[in-house]
Amino acid sequence: MLQRIGRYEILEQIAAGGQGTVYRARDTVLDRVVAVKIINQPVTDDPEYLEALQREARLASNLKHPNVTRVHDFQVEGDTAYIVMEYIPDSLDKHVRAGQPFRTSEPSR
DSSP: OOOTTTTTTEEEEEEESEEEEEEEEETTTEEEEEEEEEEOOOGGGGHHHHHHHHHHHHHTTTTTTTTOOOOEEEEEEEEEEEEEEEOOOHHHHHHHTTOOOOTTTTTOO
16 A cells, blocks of 8 residues: 655545545644545646646635535646545545435535
8 A cells, every 4th residue: 555645644545436546644744634635547648637637626725615625735746646635534425325414514525
């Protein structure tokens, strides 16, 4: 398993999907737990894709709403792009599958 990317120490994998893999990680500079989404596709293969990812991260980082996960950072290391987000220790999907109620005042991923 990946142990570190940039200044982020990988703690555990928490999700995987078509666009990337999400890890719970620790920001070693600010000493806080974050979610790091590592994009599957190498970004050096497609400059337009990299530009779209940067634009998406920039737009998402400007959103300030209690029900939207905050974006803290976007980085490219070699040919790997990753987005650093607020870590939410639970998921909407988990509650929906379990038939559990959830509070709409909390952000979901």
